[in-house]
Structure formats: structure tokens, C-alpha cells
Amino acid sequence: MAAATALRQLAPLGARLTRIPxxxxxxxxxxxxxxxxxxxxxxxxxxxxxxxxxxxxALDEELERDERVFLxxxxxxxxxGAYKISRGLWKKYGDKRVIDTxxxxxxxxxxxxxxxxxxxxPVCEFMTFNFSMQAIxxxxxxxAKTCYMSAGLIGxxxxxxxxxxxAAGVAAxxxxxxxxxxxxxxxxxxxxxxxxxxxxxxxxAAIRDDNPVVMLENELLYGVPFELSEQxxxxxxxxxxxxxxxxxxxxxxxxxxxxxxxxxxxxxxxVLAKEGVECEVxxxxxxxxxxxxxxxxxxxxxxHLITVEGGWPQFGVGAEICARIMEGPAFNYLDxxxxxxxxxxxxxxxxxxxxxxxxxxxxxxxxxxKKVLNI
Amino acid sequence: xxxxxxxxxxxxxxxxxxxxxxxxxxxxxLEEGPSTTTVMTRExxxxxxxxxxxIRRMELKSDQMYKQKIIRGFCHLYDGQEACCVGLEAxxxxxxxxxxxxRAHGFTYTRGVPVREILAELTGRKGGCAKGKGxxxxxxxxxxxxGNGIVGAQVPLxxxxxxxxxxxxxxxxCLTLYGDGAxxxxxxxxxxNMAALWKLPCxxxxxxxxxxxxxxxxxxxxxxxxYRRGDFIPGLRVDGMDVLCVREAGKFAAEYCRSGKGPxxxxxxxxxxxxxxxxxxxxxxxxxxxxxxxxxxxxxITLLKDRMVNNNLASIEELKDIDAAxxxxxEEAAQFATTDPEPPLEELCNHIYFNExxxxxxxANQWIKYKSVS
Numbered sequence: 001m002a003a004a005t006a007l008r009q010l011a012p013l014g015a016r017l018t019r020i021p022x023x024x025x026x027x028x029x030x031x032x033x034x035x036x037x038x039x040x041x042x043x044x045x046x047x048x049x050x051x052x053x054x055x056x057x058a059l060d061e062e063l064e065r066d067e068r069v070f071l072x073x074x075x076x077x078x079x080x081g082a083y084k085i086s087r088g089l090w091k092k093y094g095d096k097r098v099i100d101t102x103x104x105x106x107x108x109x110x111x112x113x114x115x116x117x118x119x120x121x122p123v124c125e126f127m128t129f130n131f132s133m134q135a136i137x138x139x140x141x142x143x144a145k146t147c148y149m150s151a152g153l154i155g156x157x158x159x160x161x162x163x164x165x166x167a168a169g170v171a172a173x174x175x176x177x178x179x180x181x182x183x184x185x186x187x188x189x190x191x192x193x194x195x196x197x198x199x200x201x202x203x204x205a206a207i208r209d210d211n212p213v214v215m216l217e218n219e220l221l222y223g224v225p226f227e228l229s230e231q232x233x234x235x236x237x238x239x240x241x242x243x244x245x246x247x248x249x250x251x252x253x254x255x256x257x258x259x260x261x262x263x264x265x266x267x268x269x270x271v272l273a274k275e276g277v278e279c280e281v282x283x284x285x286x287x288x289x290x291x292x293x294x295x296x297x298x299x300x301x302x303x304h305l306i307t308v309e310g311g312w313p314q315f316g317v318g319a320e321i322c323a324r325i326m327e328g329p330a331f332n333y334l335d336x337x338x339x340x341x342x343x344x345x346x347x348x349x350x351x352x353x354x355x356x357x358x359x360x361x362x363x364x365x366x367x368x369x370k371k372v373l374n375i
Numbered sequence: 376x377x378x379x380x381x382x383x384x385x386x387x388x389x390x391x392x393x394x395x396x397x398x399x400x401x402x403x404x405l406e407e408g409p410s411t412t413t414v415m416t417r418e419x420x421x422x423x424x425x426x427x428x429x430i431r432r433m434e435l436k437s438d439q440m441y442k443q444k445i446i447r448g449f450c451h452l453y454d455g456q457e458a459c460c461v462g463l464e465a466x467x468x469x470x471x472x473x474x475x476x477x478r479a480h481g482f483t484y485t486r487g488v489p490v491r492e493i494l495a496e497l498t499g500r501k502g503g504c505a506k507g508k509g510x511x512x513x514x515x516x517x518x519x520x521x522g523n524g525i526v527g528a529q530v531p532l533x534x535x536x537x538x539x540x541x542x543x544x545x546x547x548x549c550l551t552l553y554g555d556g557a558x559x560x561x562x563x564x565x566x567x568n569m570a571a572l573w574k575l576p577c578x579x580x581x582x583x584x585x586x587x588x589x590x591x592x593x594x595x596x597x598x599x600x601x602y603r604r605g606d607f608i609p610g611l612r613v614d615g616m617d618v619l620c621v622r623e624a625g626k627f628a629a630e631y632c633r634s635g636k637g638p639x640x641x642x643x644x645x646x647x648x649x650x651x652x653x654x655x656x657x658x659x660x661x662x663x664x665x666x667x668x669x670x671x672x673x674x675x676i677t678l679l680k681d682r683m684v685n686n687n688l689a690s691i692e693e694l695k696d697i698d699a700a701x702x703x704x705x706e707e708a709a710q711f712a713t714t715d716p717e718p719p720l721e722e723l724c725n726h727i728y729f730n731e732x733x734x735x736x737x738x739a740n741q742w743i744k745y746k747s748v749s
Contacts, residue, residue, distance in 0.1 A: 070542070096542065102572070107531050107565025114535020117520050118472065118549075120542060141525050142532055147729045149513035151506040152749060154520065155729030186727050186736075210730040289734065327741040 046229050052222040054196035055085045058203040059123065061235045063093055066121060069207055072099040072112055073125030073162075082127050083163065083222055109135035109160070113142045116158040116212075123207060126162035129178045129216060136181075143212035144187030159206045164192070164216035165259065165310045166348060166359050175348035177311030179258065182214045183287040183320070189213045189241050190287040194262040196226035198285055201239030209241060216287070218260045242286050244294040250280035253304035253369055256295050256321060258284040261308045261360060268365040277369065287317060295321060296330035304372050305338040310359050313342040336372050341365055392416040393686035397620045403603045403610035403640070409627035413619050417688045420679065423465065423618050424689075425697050427457035427676045430481045432705040433490050434649075437480070437497055441653045445713060446497045449524075450511050453481040455648040458675035459582055460485045462621025463550060467629055472540065474520040474533040475552035477512040478582075478647075482552075486519035490705055494712035502715040506722060527553060527560030530579070534566045537577035537638070548576040548632045550625075556587020558601050567605045567638070574637035578628045579605060581642045582615065588651040589660040602642035615643030616673040619682075646673065721746070 049057075062069050075082045077090035077100040090098040101108040105126065112124035126132040132139065143156045165177040182190045189211055193199040199217065206213035231237060247262060248269055255265040262283045269279035280298050284291065299305055305325060307318030318340035325331060325338055344358045392414050400408045415423075434454040440446045453460070460481035463473075475482050483493055488504045496503030497511055504514050514522040520536060523529035533551025540547040553563065558581050570577050581601040585592055592599045602610035609631075613624040621643060628639045646669045650657025657666070683689040724736040724745040736745045 099573075102565070102568055104562075104565035104569065106562040107534075107569055110528060110531020110562060111535035111538055111566070111569060114474070114520070114532035114537075115539045115542070116535070117532065118536040118539035120539045137525055137528055138531065142523075142528055146521075148726050149505060149509045150515040150521070150726075151508045152726035152729065153505070153515050157729075189728075211728045 046227045047233065048225040049196045049228040050223055050225045051193070051196050051199045051217070052083070052085055054200040054226075054228065055203055055217070055222075056087055056089070058200045058207075059086060059089060060092070062204055062207040063089065063097055065235070066207075068119065068121045069123065070097045070099065070120060071123045071125065072101055072108060074101055074103060074127050076100060076125050081125075083219060085222070086125075105131050105134035106138060109138040110142060112158055113138050113156060113212075116143070116156045117146065117154050121157045121207060123159045123161060126160060128167075128174060128219070129162055129164040130174050130176055132160065132162070132178065139182070139188070139212070139214065140185055144185050146187075147211070148187055155210050156212050157210045158212045159203070159209075159215060160212070161203065161206070161215035161217060163219040163222075165218055166343070166355075167219040169350060169352070169355065170348075171350040172347035177216075177309070177343065178214075179216055179287050179309070179311055180316045180320075182216075183290075183317060185288075187212070188288060190216065191241055191285060192216045192258040192287055193285065194221070194259055194283050196228050197232045198239065198245075198283070200228070200232060201237055202241065202285065205238040205241050208238065213241070216259065221260055239285065242289045242291055244285055244291040245283045246280065246294070246298070247283045248279065248281040250278035250302065252278050252302055253306065253373060254280045254282060254295065254298040254302045255306050255308055255365065255369075256282045256284060256298075256318075257308040258287065258317065259310065261310055264360060264362050264365060265308055267362045268369065271362065271366060272369060277373065277375070279369065284317075290320070290324070292321070292324045292328065295325065296328055299325065299330040300333045303333050303335040305334065306341060306365070306368050306372060307338070308341045308360060308365055310343050312345055313340060314345065316340070316342055318342055336374070339368055339372050341368050388687075389417055389689060390687045393682075393688055395619055395682060395686075397617060397623060398614045400620075400624055401602065401612035403600075403605075403612075404607075405609045405611065408611055409623040413623050415619060415682075415688070417683075419465070420683045420688045421693075421697070423461050424676070424679055424683065424694060425701060426461045426464075426485065427618065427679065428698060428701045429490060429704065430454075430457045430460070430484055431676060432701055433484065433493065433708070434480060436494065436705050436709050438649065438653065440494070440498065440709065440712070446511070446653075447499070448510055449477065450497065450653040451478040451651065452649040452653070453478050453647070455669070455675070456582060456584060456615070456645045457481060458618040458621050458678075459615050459643050459645055462618040463580070463625045465618070465622045466625025467548070467550065470518065470545070471547050471629070472518045472520070472533075472536045472549040473552070474523070474529050474536060474549065476526065476529055476554060476557060477522065477524050478554070479512065479514055479522040482519065483514040483516070483522065486516050488514060488516045488519075489708070491708035491711040494708045495715050498712045498715075499717060500712060500715035501718040501722070502711065507718040508722075508726070527557040527562050529553065530557070530560070530563045531566045533579075534570045534575050534577050534638075537570065537575040538573065540576050541574075546633055548578060548629055550578050550580055552580045552582055554587060555581060555583040555585065555592050555599075555601060556590070556595065558583075558604060559596055567608055567640075570638040571605075571608050574635060576632040576635075577638045578625075578632055579608070579638060579640045581640070582645055583642055584645050584647045586647075586651070586660060589655065591660065600642075602640055605638070605640040608638050608640050610640035610642065612642045612644065615645030616669075616675045616678060618675055618679055725749070
């Protein structure tokens, strides 16, 4: 609101053209209205959309687009979703398309996989991925491996989605990151969005993909608004699975991350920029299949690598990136060993002061950058 | 020209059909059960006989090939249980769906995969129904979802297939099979709950062959009345050695599901002659006498043969002819299975994904790369 006032004061007679565009759903409706009337007052308008709303839009659009798509999980229907991701969808699509399940992860994940084998396109929500451990056999042995075991006869077009990794104050059993666990298995695709654009584009791509896709969201990002370009607002906007994105270009060092910590990397980058260090920040977007070429191309430019993740260090996503860099052509371009910034190797504690030291902070990233660059 | 009468069997001597008394099923939460009499035509009888014999011979052939080390790994044989898959297939339509666990060769055949493709899959050849990539426990075909190695995991899958049946509204059902061992898996109870809640057209079928690997049912289950374990789901207990009993019960259950009443549980009391798998001789936890007694008194194929002969539906010679033809078919299939080439190395990484552009897969070290196509 303050921004709007300030802008109005700054702008001359063309104040209408610099009006802050409406948010979220209202923006979408306005856009549609303008498009119908053939009116475009200004250059294509990006709008602010929270990750939650972006996911909601993606689900809405894909439910509308393909009758075989349906959503199931705990509280997804009448409660509007434990984290309100599926708000309004049950009201719009009804019992057949949005299904509340009992608390039976192994059972309903298996049911979802069976439905996919028989030609439907389920979106199976785990309230958090911590609970997916109850069902992990169905994700791996039933979903991931069936196409291979049947020599391509039976595909499993399913999406498993939900919040992953640390939240705030939810302690050890509700804070684990499963990127490394699911990323380990051939037959799965694993995506990890950061921004609203990531969330919307990757979820749509995941639903349209004929393979089992695990989508690792983050609870702390759900309420965060990001700019959604006009292109990203389109009903056909998908982000290709398996392609990373350079969020910030730089020349001195490459920071590779996924999910929430991409934001931390960008923060670290802006702090470091003041000291003349230009970080290139890569948002992996996909854990499997990993876009290692994007990292390699960046290292050729910057000669330094830091991986940043929320999960534990041992056998983690960063460990895999470092191993692949060692094995590939980019090794010759490294001026220093690749370094990992990870969650602390401890079950997540509850007390805030302890929790703060259990996930990477911006200062930890900055410290690592300075170590690697020897400054 | 005069006709030459060739001395031949006149098949008009046989009856077209006969009526049989079958055992009454034990019922749970059902007022009425399947009929205790059924009509079987000569044609049906011959078909059931032939099918059961093929499965019997195929399984014995697999036993032989396993001992010759041409089949590796796990091999769980179905001989003794033939009446289950044959009776069930007779009760449903090809457009219905079936899923079972790893003792799957019988169902793989009744669902339409030829013997040669089953045996070639066991021997790991490219002519196998899964191109050699699946093996004994992972055979699939249209409307047959395997072949599943994780005990009990196929049950939620089957309910999911039933959910799709209900969703698409084409009046199809899903038979979801599991064993007495699997019947104690928690995920089965989760599935019972959701199937009943959502009235899924799913027939839960417990093939109770009295032993979960080496553990008898008395030692594994606080309640061995598997047809009651669905609690709020109606159930029936069926003589699984009698193909007609299985057929009638299957028809009854299929109609129940198709009418929209929701799921139903069927327990088939059956028996396996082999041990749990080829690495289990099957006599440490049960006596040879017991096995012999089942063979002599309850063998499903003998039961059917006696019925047909005693009711003038077929002659012993005719059935012997079928035996010979079956033997020939299985021998030829085995021949194929031992001579067909193994899958080429290029096939190793194919079908990791479905409908995906080709991509590279890492081999044992970073310099070994394979191509993966869908």
C-alpha cells in the first residue's frame, strides 16, 4: 500500500499507467477481461502471486484441462487443504475429482498408483513428505519401477506432492528433507520449486508428464509472493522438467541451490555484491534428472562452486553435484575444491536458537563464499 | 461316389452339459451366497481342463528348468492352485482387471500371455513378455497388473484400479489377490477401509494355501477366517480346489461389485504342491503325507476330469489327447524359451521412463554410458 502511494506521488499525469496492478486472482480476471476486449493498456503486466496461489492455479487449470486428473490426500477437499493449496477446488470440481482420504498414507498412495496404472492421472498429496515414509514402498517399488519392469507396457502418470524439508518449530519428525532419498531412484522424476513461477510451471509439467513425479514444495514458501510474468500466467505455461534456471548472473563464484535456499543464495549474493563479489545463483528446479550441464557451464565462467541445500550433508544433493563435477569437464575449471553448505547433521531441534543453527543461514553462505574465494 | 465311413468317435455321444452340486460357501455379512448347483457345458469343461493342464505342465516345466539353472532368482509355482485362476477368469470378462502377487504365472496365462512368452520371461530372453526385464514376479499384460514382489503392496494398487473402473464408469471391476501371509499386512486393512468408504468395485481375494512361506496360518494369524477379516465388508469362503465353486463364487462376487454395493472379500481355500519358492523344498513345515493327501483327494484337475467323465461330458481318451497336445505346446514353449536370445545390452536402460525423449544413463563408471529410449 505504501508503495502504491509513493508511486502515485512520483508519477505525473500518467498516474493511471503506473498503478500497481491487482494481485492474484483479481489480476488474472482483469487480464482475461482486457484480452477479451482487445485492450492492453500497457506493456504485459507481471503480477504478484504467492506460491500457494500459483499451485492452486496450476491444479485448477490441470483439473479443468484433463478429466483424468484428480487430487487425493488428507484434508484436500472439504478442509480446502491442510495448507490451503487446494482451496476452492472441491467446491468447483466435487467429490469425484477432489478426494479426502483417511489417514492411511500407504493405502492411499497405493490406490493412487493403481489408479494411474489403469489410466487416470492422480495428484497424490502427502501432508508433508515426512509422512511419505509410510508410503515410500508404493512410490518406489510400485510407481517408479513399474514402467521398467513391464518393459514399457505400464506407465504410471502420477504426481506425489507436498511440503518437504524444514518448516518452523515443528521439530525432528516433521522437518526432514527427502530430496536425496527420492532423487536416488531411477524411474522417478523429482522437482523442487522455489518461486511461484517454478511452482506453477513445474506442477503443470509434472501433471502432464506420463511418469511418476515427486514434487517437493516448501511450507515456508507457500505464503511468499513472487512476480508471475504474463507468460507464466498463461494456462499452457509449463517449465521443462530437467532444466535449471540462472536466477542471477555472476562471474566470481557459482551458487547452486534448490527450493527455499535459492532465496538465501540471492540474499547472500546481494550482500556480497556490495563487496565486489558477483555470485552466479543457479536454481536447480529439478533434482532428477539433474541439469548438471548448467552447473558445468557456470563453473567454466566462475571457476568456483558452492552447493546450498537444506537437507543433511551425508549422501545429499550437494554431494551428488560435487561428485558429478569431479567426474566431468568442469573439474579442470575449478580453482578451488567444490564446497557444500547444508543442514546441520542433527535431527531438527525445537528451540528457536537451536533450530536457527540447524539450517543454513545467509551468513553461512557468505562465510563459505569467502572461504572458497580466499577473501 | 460313396461316402467312406471312417471309424471315428462320434461326439454326439456326449452330453452337451451337466448340472453339478457344489459346496456351499461360508458367508460373512451376506444373507445369500452363490448357488450350490451349477451347469457346466462340455465346451466349458474342456476349456477349463485344458487351461488347468497347461498351467500345471508349465509350472512343472519351470521346476525342471530351474533345477537346470536356466531359470534364476525367485520362482514361485502355482501347481495345485490352478482352479483359482481358471475359475476366476471364467467368472469375469476380459475387460475386467486383475492384479496379484508374485505367484503369478497362472494368472499371467489366463489373462492372455502365451506360454512361450511366460517361459521366455522366466529364462530372461528378449521374447519374454517383459523382454526379460521383469522375470518371474513381474509379468504384465492388458488389464493385468502383475506380478508384484512386495507382499501386500498389490492390494492398494488393485483398489486403485477399481477406483479407475468406477471413475470411468464402464462397469468394470478389479480382482485383487493376495495370500494368507499377506492377509496380515496393515496396508490391506487401510485398503479395506477406503474401498468400503468409497464403494470401490473391488473383489479382495485371499488365496489361502495354508502357509505363508514356512509359517502355517495358525502360527501367523489370530483369526484364520480370512473371509471375515474385511470386518464391515461382506465375505465368502470358497473351496478353491473346485473350479466350478470358484467360478460360481466369482460370478456372485462380480455381480455384487458391479451392482455398486462396493467391495467384497473372497477366501479361496487352496493348496500349493511346491514349497513357497524353488529354494524351499516345502517339507520342513508340512508332511509329505499332507501333500499326498491333497493330491489324491482334492487335485483340481483330477476333480474336473472325474466330473466330466462321470457325467458323460468327455471320455478319458479325449482328455488324454488334450494332455498330449498340452505337453507338446509346453515343450515347444520351453524350446523357445531356451533358444531365444537374451536381450541385447542396448536394451538395458530402455523403459526407465514412459513416453520420454531419449536420454543418457550412467553405467558402472562415468565412462560407460547407455542410451535410454521409451
